[in-house]
Amino acid sequence: GSAATVIERNTSFSTLNSDDVSYFKELLGEKSVVEDEDVLLTANTDWMRKYKGSSKLLLQPKTTHEVSQILKYCNSRCLPVVPQGGNTGLVGGSVPVFDEVIINMGSMNNIISLDKVSGILVCEAGCILENLISFLDNHGFIMPLDLGAKGSCQIGGNVSTNAGGLRLVRYGSLHGTVLGLEAVLANGDVIDMLGTLRKDNTGYDLKHLFIGSEGSLGIVTKVSILTPPKLSSVNLAFLACVDYFSCQKLLVEAKMRLGDILSAFEFLDNQSMDLVLNHLEGARNPLSSSMHNFYVLIETTGSDESYDKEKLEAFLLSSMEGGLISDGVLAQDINQASSFWRIREGVPEALMKAGAVYKYDLSIPVEKMYDLVDEMRIRMGQTAKVIAYGHLGDGNLHLNISAPQYDDKILAQIEPYVYEWTSEHKGSISAEHGLGLMKANKIFYSKSPETVQVMGSIKKLLDPNGILNPYKVLPQSLSSYH
Ligand code: FAD
Ligand code: 2HG
Ligand code: ZN
Known part of the structure; x- marks a missing residue:
């Protein structure tokens, strides 16, 4: 009844050994190579305490060069990795499924520049959203996004999930406000797309591939973002x-x-x-x-x-x-x-305290949105509570089913019904949280087979060994190629 999907470890991946750990210590210094059990337990567990991995190693790079060296090495060894920001993601995307090496971005937290004429902020991916909000506040600007997890989530995580939040109705999505990115590919190549221009139509706008791809195509290391002025x-x-x-x-x-x-x-x-x-x-x-x-x-x-x-x-x-x-x-x-x-x-916090929770983050035409909630109440009867809230201005419903504990019978009452209903109404099964592990195999409810096929080709091109956040985002048939 919890994470439910049965997944097998990709047999082409190798297993971490002591030579690997020594290599990372040499590269990053002892302090940035974490094997401490308590730290690992926290980093292996997601915010909902629903998804748990068993990684034995967490790395904390301080520079893009270090990220590049880590990935180059992991790629050559076929060692899978999970990029991790603030670990506030709600779809099981930010924690390992098995023993993937965790690459924690929290040490890359420098603000690089703020152009006070244009409002363009350039910073490293590990900056915590709330810290950016405070920094900008002191200079008369605001972040174009705000969300309940601001105290822990990082801008790199926000970009990688294409987080929406409370201000999207006014300032639009990160596909509009993010002007540039720096990302590191699986083979260690650093892709400098860190532009600071409002307009730049020179060829394919590749940064959009990294916005919302949940760490499956590369690790975002720097972000350039357009910030609106703070109004009084x-x-x-x-x-x-x-x-x-x-x-x-x-x-x-x-x-x-x-x-x-x-x-x-x-x-x-x-x-x-x-x-x-x-x-x-x-x-x-x-x-x-x-x-x-x-x-x-x-x-x-x-x-x-x-x-x-x-x-x-x-x-x-x-x-x-x-x-x-x-x-x-x-x-x-x-x-x-x-x-x-x-x-x-x-x-979300109250839901956590109430017991087990099944989360659905749906885009549904506003007129129809609450019909689903009414139908779910009838379906669930007395077995679980149906909690509905969200970003109405964006047509985004957060449908949460709250029960005393996880139970496969409850899950069977919810899925696939919720996904089918959403698909029939031309909605999206992930409005703003992403697919992660939870919905990797559900992508077809919202995307055509041809579209998913192209996504698979892009994944294969950028990450031929499939080491970046394996088992997530794309269906297993496409992501565990050998
Ligand atoms: P993580 O949880 O660490 O990671 C999320 C995904 O991004 C993972 O797949 C991870 O591998 C990848 N990733 C992280 N950093 C990088 C990087 N630098 N490069 C490449 N990949 C990376 N979401 C919304 O959209 N709107 C909301 O209003 C909202 N409110 C929330 C409220 C609460 C209380 C909580 C707990 C969550 C909320 N979320 C919301 C979900 C979550 O906070 C966002 O998705 C957030 O953007 C995740 O950021 P993070 O740094 O915690 O990323
Ligand atoms: C919110 O808007 C978040 O509060 C979390 O996106 C939604 O927990 C949820 O379902
Ligand atoms: Zn939300």
Whole structure:
């Protein structure tokens, strides 16, 4: 009932020996070659404690050259590796399946430059997202992405998963904001695509292959990213809606009437709220009555305090009068705003505390999205709770099934039904978390066989021995070639 898929170790891979360890110590220095059992246990285990590998070695390169030397050596020895950032990934992609060597990027955490005219930030892949946010804040800029895992996740991990998060509705995906990358291929070749230009149509834009490929094509070592200016006026409203249709209508209205300042549109249902209130210490419902069916967070970001507030208030008033929202409150200060965000961002943590969880991260046309949730509640009956929330502004549903413990019978109630439903509605079975180990064999629900075949050819070209994050992303038939 947990990781479920049965996978066999690729027999063409070799096994780590003492000569390998000596080579790495010589290359990186003793301190960057970690064999400590406690450290390895943590690095072998994913954030959900659902996926566990058995790697015996973790390497901490400090430079691109070191990453290059590591990969060149591993490739020649046919030693498989897992690139690891903050290990906050939710699809089992960031931990080994068997004994793969873990390449932890945390020591490559230098900020290289910030161009204060263009807002272009260049940094190493191991920079923690929250540190970049603070650094930019001091210089009058913000990161174009923000997510609940910001305290641990790294920009290299964000890029490798093409993380979406809370601001995508305003600033778009990393395919738009990442201007350049440096990546190291399986054979150790360093590919310098670290451009800092908004426009550059010279040939194939290869950086896009590394955005969202989850460490299966190369290790991202540096990133250049366009950061928007920090605007002075940020407002956050926490609202209640009686039904899902109202949430949907509210979104359409918000896009139309607040479009120029809208910076987030998130939703959670009452089951998500209950979970947060029951499991997160100090959390309380910002709205006096707890009898609401749906909650929506609307954030605006603009440059004129009084104009922005007036605009948002007028919007809320007319939405209230029109019956789209049944209750609501505007954050009065930054502390209140973070307590509102804590509720939304705290759902994954609350789910962890509640027991076993089956996660589905789906893109579904907004009109149809909640139909799936209703259907799942009927399917699951009393055996498990169905928790629904997500980035409504982007058509991204986080459907979580929460149960006291993992159970194959529960899994069989969920899969393949959820994937089939999503595919029939022309959705995506991975909106923002990637495929990892969890969904490597499910790719066909969202991509045609011809498309997957081309992906396989690209993988083979860039990583002929298949050493980079094996068993992940692509179906086993394509990724374990010999
Ligand atoms: P890891 O988990 O370490 O790795 C993720 C994948 O990227 C793995 O396949 C790994 O091999 C690969 N990888 C990591 N670094 C590199 C590198 N330098 N080069 C090549 N490959 C690399 N995701 C969203 O999209 N939106 C959200 O709103 C969101 N919220 C979250 C909230 C919480 C509480 C948690 C726990 C997770 C959330 N996530 C979200 C998922 C996760 O945080 C993101 O996918 C994040 O981008 C992963 O970054 P990381 O550094 O932790 O990467
Ligand atoms: C979020 O938006 C994350 O909170 C996590 O993407 C979603 O845990 C999940 O299902
Ligand atoms: Zn999300």
